[in-house]
Amino acid sequence: MTRFLDRRSALRLFGAAGLGLGLAACAGPGGGSSGTASGASPSGLATSGAVKGTVSFAHWRAEDKAVLAGLVKAFVKKYPDAGVEQDIAPSADYQSTALRRIQGSRTGDVFTAFRGAQFQQIVKAGVYAPLTGTDVVDAYQRLLMGPGAQDGKQYGLPYQLVFNMPLANTDALDKAGHTAAPKDWDGFLQLLDDLKAKGYTPLAWPGGDSANAGQLLNVMVMNNAPSDDAFARIESGTLKVTDDWFLGTLEQYAALRPYLQERATGSSTDAVTRLFAEGRAGLLATGSFQMAGVRALGATFPFDLVAPITTAAGKAKYEGVFNTTFILGVNSASTVQPAAYAFLEFLSDPENAGAYANGTGQHVTVEGVEYTNADLRAVAPWLTRKTLLAPRFQFLDLDIRTAVENATVAVVGGKKPERAAEEAQRVIDQKRS
Template sequence: MRKSKKMILPLVSMLVMSILLSACGGGDSASSGENGSSGSGKVTISFMHWRGEDSEAFNKTIDAFEKENPNIHVEMQTLPSDQYQSTVQSKISDGSTGDVFASFPGAQFQAFSKAGLFTDLTGSSFLSAYNPKLIEAGQHDGKQYAIPYQLVYNDPIYNVKLFEKYGLTPPKDWEGFLALCQKLKDNGIIPIAFAGADIGPGQFMNTMVMNNAPSDDIFTKVEAGEAKLTDEFWVKTLTQIKELNDKGYFQQDALGTKDPAAGALFIQEKAAMLASGSYQLAQNKQQNPNLEQKLLAPITVSADQAKYEGVHTTTFMLAVNSKSKHPEEAKKFLEFLSKPDVAGAYANQTGQNVTVNDVKYDTPELQVAGEWANKKTVFQPRFTILNGDNQKAVTNSIQAVLSGTSPEEAAQQAQAIIDQHIGK
């Protein structure tokens, strides 16, 4: 009995050592385990963005991608857009999440560029799937760091049937726009539903300033100290927004109204216009199938002085995290999203126009936005402001005039903040 115990002990020791050695020797398998299922070689990549309303469409896209790429699993994480702008940089900075992530153009894109979070996509074969003019917002120093996936028109939406009922057509000058608003108000209709508490100032400022601005790069000049918000172009813009508010062309307490409440006024046909953009067309239609919608932009000058008919933005800029442990797999996912049939399915499911060529749009809402492709539009002025604090100062000046501050004083307060950042 003692002899058998002596024989068993070495055997047990050998077995333990064998297990330990096999665990240590399985370096490749352990590495694969980090990528996904332990020892399976399956890679998991993280896809992070702010459009939670697109989750159903993206889940279908991810399922199709995983069938085509069985060794890659995509986990999607979304945040509300305001949280995304304020917190996403810290979340993705170590590469543990957001192998593929979305960026807003302008200030956020600039911040990510400075932080070195973008992988250089220049020369990638899938870039040929895009309209080259529409992906320029994702370029920095001549390199393509992100791909704007969505094409948005930041022009107010109007209720076609209400306009027809009162014999109204989109005006071609400021006096015409004021007259249109007064006609609606006289008939008990709110002219403009305005989300003054959150997205309204940032959206509406674009069409309001587009023809007032002396140049397309005016905000670049402001940030460089070569122009000021106290100059005529911005004081005039604030004055006109104040005029709309003072005349009762926004709903009561516009400053306290958030986006869902403003949207509800339009969807319920209590308001004839909604100060948002084409991205909201599909959502409105879903909630009120009887709505007939089109886009218009207030022309703040005389017809002969108007340079632009509206505003466009190429946004939802997709990028590969420079800190990603799986850059090739992340690029494969971007390549898949770039296919016209994949982009088309996403567009038609979500109601978002895209920057990919040869996409067929099935819905009236997408076709409405598509009508603007041949109009003279300017890239969203707000997103040419590259410092986040400066951008907030500009939109805050709109909220200030809604609260009763004079346009001159509101402009001066905003300029003081910009002065603090000049030269930094």
Template sequence: MKSRLRKYIGSFGLISMLTVAGCAGSGSSGGETASSGDTTTGEDVTQISFIHWRGEDVDAFEKIISDFESANQSVQVEMNTYPSEQYQSNAQQMLRSGSVGDVFAVFPGSQFEIMKKAGLMADLTEEAFVSNFEETPIEVGQVDGKQYALPYQMVFNMPVYNKDLIEAAGFDEIPQSWEGFLAMAKALDEKGIAPIAIPAADIGVGQFMNSMVMNNSEDGIFEKLGAGEASLTDEWWVKTLTQIKELLDLGYFQDNPLGTQQDAAMALVARGEAAMLATGSYHMSSLKELNPELSLDLLAPITVSEDQKRYDGIHTATFMLAVNENSEKKEAAKAFIDYLSQPEVASYYANETGQHLTVKDVTYEDESLQNTAYWLSEKETRFQPRYMITNAQVEKAVLSSIENVLGGASPEEAAAEAQKIVEENLQ
């Protein structure tokens, strides 16, 4: 594989003297790359910039970058990572000059729409490496039949749970109704265990929202909301907020959910003080690092009766890899994506980071990945509803209504306030 890629890079004739624009964030490179203060990397070397928000994946990417550079002497990769909220807010501005983010990751939904409208993503439709990905998951990176971004990760955006705690509470199987979910939460609470830890202070409430709305609303509901054809004051959203309020009032979240950050919420689960972490599969590996004895799986609260259930959980094809349209190093950037999409490389990344991927022929050796692989084929999952909100201000209003409920507002008041903001933005 390495010799083939060396030839692949060489065919582009990438020989140049480059100027590297430094940028804030946590930077790294797998090879002898110039620091952010340097202006050149020397003759015969092209340096590309790779930016993303997955700080927890830096070690894995550093190894991949090192191997890539060893196989491709004419290219070096400088990686910078940013907190996800900062990345959401500032990535577009960073990419405009073309000097940063030759390869960049983009969120599905509103950020993808913003990047597309700004003309920041190069058309990858005809690139051979597109065929290295599964066809269905990468549709989220397509517009009008053209491929602008390639989702790398297949994430399940629903709570991770401690199997031993759930079983000790008397539940060998996860309840498939709202009544059953409440009964399970009550059993955990009576044992002094917080049923749900939600890191609302930094990760936010968006992931938990996906599970809660999954069976309460029809497919396409947020597209209708964005078109003015549905309202947050309708029954589907008021019911969702009401159920979140019910969990709050019953004491089924940890203390002070709005003030709890990711690390604190993860620690509660790792110590066995909380049964569920209301984020997603991307935190399973980190939880295992905190406590290797944990036995983990995934669940989504079923908010309807068992006979009304349509979906078992939530999935997202995310961490979408794109090439900056303003970059002068597109061919080197594409070669790096090609390398990331090789099965051997993707398998290493998957097992090191605990991520299911969209790349074909990935081999999962990580125990947590093996134990949850059945979600890829055996469960009926819905694409993350939150990412179907393409207006950033509308998305903020939706999430704020949940935060307001967690802060004590009534579901009806929170829904009405959010809908007012939605209507203002749609106008």
């Protein structure tokens, strides 16, 4: 079994001077960013011209505001006639309102998108100025760029590389007698039992937050699903949530009930993050993107990631889940495209991307970045493990995704798995009719 201590010592493989992003199964070759605002784009994007005017940068990461402000200051020093204003909305609001806000460039000369449904909607609306053929694309690891492409064109640049799996307080796990990651479902339940026996809330889960309640679903299905594209097949109708594999997943959600905090189905992400940060929970069922937020609340304990393995020992195909998201792009209606493109290139420079990563606790997809952030280094061994691209973002119809995710919430709330699955399938069938 892989020991938590061994995960930390594995960092020696990456060198002491800084951690270069190495992905055995996910990464690809790529060049460096030109770092300039010149050049012609065959897609029509204005990449040349005077870099001037105020760029509106629309995104959902309020916790990144200060780090981005520092980068904006450096950008303005390089381009004195330009400026950048951050336009930030909460992630749930951004998911539902971003297209309306950025269409017509009322805001968001540079903007971000979630992988999956939102990205597809924005591409369909013609808001992205395609980046195919521009120099900035070469700054990124090519095999991680798929979520920002469609029909052979690169519309956006997935900037963040995150792990959508429970964040662990390894001090708590050590006290519970677990120095190794569970390799099967019985082992995971035993871990939760042992955490509970030591007085911890074993698994803090934000069941009342639609943006994050479904993060746990990624790892709950990664080894249960009959195919890697199972959620896409549920949406197309070739699989159903009443199939045995998904019913089995819902039964496993039911088995988690005794290990979640009180009123789990109504808990917000902020509430469970505080619970975890205060050292009262062993696992936080969101992802690596919460590390900086936990630190901001004063936590000093070491981190790791622990994915529930839902199969019997030796039957798991994947060890965990990753996602490439925060898809950066330039607005096709922007009146300051040269400045917007210059800012995109600036963020894509390895030194600046490293400043973002280390300051925010987010791995990035830019080539050549070195990580000095202790938490990023702690979870770095996951960069080379066998992980699945987060399946919940396969859903392109958000109503269908919500129906599937709501079934898990309903089961945690006490509903029988069969009934929850039937109700979700009715919604799916209605959406497809």
